[in-house]
Amino acid sequence: MRGRQHRTALVVPGSLTKYVGGAPLRWKALHRAMRAQGPVLLAECAERDTCGSVCAVSGGPTGQWRAPQYFYDRMYCEAWAESLLRRFREAGITTVVCSGLRTYRYVLRFALESDLRVVFDLHGIESVLHDEIDRAKTADPAVGNFPRKDNSWMRELEESAVLAADAAWTATDADLKLLRATYPRCADVPVTVVPNAVDPSDYSFEPGAVDRVVFTGRLDYYPNVEALDCLERQVVPRLRASGADLPVVAAGACPDPSLPGRYRAVRVVPDPPDPVSLLPGGVMAVPVRIGGGSRFKILEAMASGVPVVTTPKGIEGLDVRDGEHCLVAADAASMAAAIRAVATGGALRTRLTAAARLRVRDSHSVGAIIPTVAKSLS
Numbered sequence: 001m002r003g004r005q006h007r008t009a010l011v012v013p014g015s016l017t018k019y020v021g022g023a024p025l026r027w028k029a030l031h032r033a034m035r036a037q038g039p040v041l042l043a044e045c046a047e048r049d050t051c052g053s054v055c056a057v058s059g060g061p062t063g064q065w066r067a068p069q070y071f072y073d074r075m076y077c078e079a080w081a082e083s084l085l086r087r088f089r090e091a092g093i094t095t096v097v098c099s100g101l102r103t104y105r106y107v108l109r110f111a112l113e114s115d116l117r118v119v120f121d122l123h124g125i126e127s128v129l130h131d132e133i134d135r136a137k138t139a140d141p142a143v144g145n146f147p148r149k150d151n152s153w154m155r156e157l158e159e160s161a162v163l164a165a166d167a168a169w170t171a172t173d174a175d176l177k178l179l180r181a182t183y184p185r186c187a188d189v190p191v192t193v194v195p196n197a198v199d200p201s202d203y204s205f206e207p208g209a210v211d212r213v214v215f216t217g218r219l220d221y222y223p224n225v226e227a228l229d230c231l232e233r234q235v236v237p238r239l240r241a242s243g244a245d246l247p248v249v250a251a252g253a254c255p256d257p258s259l260p261g262r263y264r265a266v267r268v269v270p271d272p273p274d275p276v277s278l279l280p281g282g283v284m285a286v287p288v289r290i291g292g293g294s295r296f297k298i299l300e301a302m303a304s305g306v307p308v309v310t311t312p313k314g315i316e317g318l319d320v321r322d323g324e325h326c327l328v329a330a331d332a333a334s335m336a337a338a339i340r341a342v343a344t345g346g347a348l349r350t351r352l353t354a355a356a357r358l359r360v361r362d363s364h365s366v367g368a369i370i371p372t373v374a375k376s377l378s
Contacts, residue, residue, distance in 0.1 A: 007094050008093065009088060009095070011096060011097065013102035020252075021217075026123060030373070032199065033194075033197070034373055096118055097119040098118065111166075119167045125178045127151055127158050130151040133222050133291070136290045137222060159183045162189055163183075167191070167192065169191070169193070172317030174316060175317070192375075195319075195368070195372075197299070198360065205303070206304060207307075207354070209281065209346075210343040215249070215251075216251050216284075219256070219270065220254065220256065223289075226288075231285060232265050235287060244336075244340040244343055246339075247267065250263075251275045252269075253270075279304045283339050287310075287311055289311060302320075307356075311335070
């Protein structure tokens with residue numbers, strides 16, 4: 001059988017091609033790195049696109065599994081889980097990687113199979129991240145309606161998946177340490193750091209003159225919306241006062257139709273078909289102050305030859321240095337000054353973008369993570 005060639009499977013709660021944001025970029029990088037070891041059975045669950053009211057697997061009503069106790073239960077489908085196990089047996093799968101907390105119930109189910117090795121890929125330590133985000137949330141209506149939530153249940157789910165898995169992956173060293181500190185019962189679970197990565201060949205390296213400031217990211221995610229508010233209220237006014245009259249564009253998935261109308265200094269491009277196409281000619285400004293993991297927006301900008309100005313928080317988890325690969329600004333005033341310096345300094349842009357492109361290739365490319373993935377899977 002053709003399927004017998006497969007030994008490894010990757011399970012993702014979405015689609016590598018239909019979904020946008022950091023998660024699909026991580027799935028793509030992992031898929032490519034895993035394929036370097038041989039064929040990979042890719043299991044995508046795009047239930048919100050394909051199932052509707054009828055389960056595409058069982059033919060029964062989706063209401064039977066769309067009444068979750070927790071948010072992260074929403075994608076679990078028992079029929080799909082069992083169909084995957086049948087596919088795994090037919091294909092001779094010995095290791096399955098489940099990516100993201102929304103796959104936690106699949107981790108628990110697959111871990112019951114004695115002939116399967118299960119790897120749980122954490123995009124971040126979600127329980128800690130959501131607690132941090134909730135502490136930072138404001139009641140300011142200009143930032144949007146982001147109510148605080150009780151995230152205590154998330155710790156239970158995350159810990160249960162790590163404990164059930166044979167191994168776990170994190171995206172950064174900081175997340176590995178945070179995992180150990182948050183879940184001491186998981187001390188015996190082997191954890192490997194598999195950095196976020198992009199394929200530089202997917203991006204056109206086009207360094208050149210700067211004619212705008214850009215910011216990309218999901219605009220339904222509070223850390224990004226808070227960063228957008230910082231651009232509007234604090235960074236852009238200082239930039240204008242310095243004489244740098246650059247247009248500022250923010251682009252990303254935006255389910256809130258009222259969001260673009262809330263900004264005057266920043267032009268919001270909701271749901272662009274290709275956010276990367278907006279990068280050439282820009283300075284990537286990343287005024288994020290909360291959040292976790294490492295930012296794909298920065299990796300994409302660096303791979304595209306676009307200079308990056310970021311807060312220290314923005315480059316957490318990335319193997320880059322201030323003044324060598326990007327400019328780091330701790331506050332709005334220094335960020336405005338750094339954007340102006342990059343926009344007006346051709347030699348500075350050339351030096352930063354050339355070094356950043358090489359750093360992506362050496363530390364945050366698919367090729368760079370292949371050895372780590374291979375060692376963990378072996």
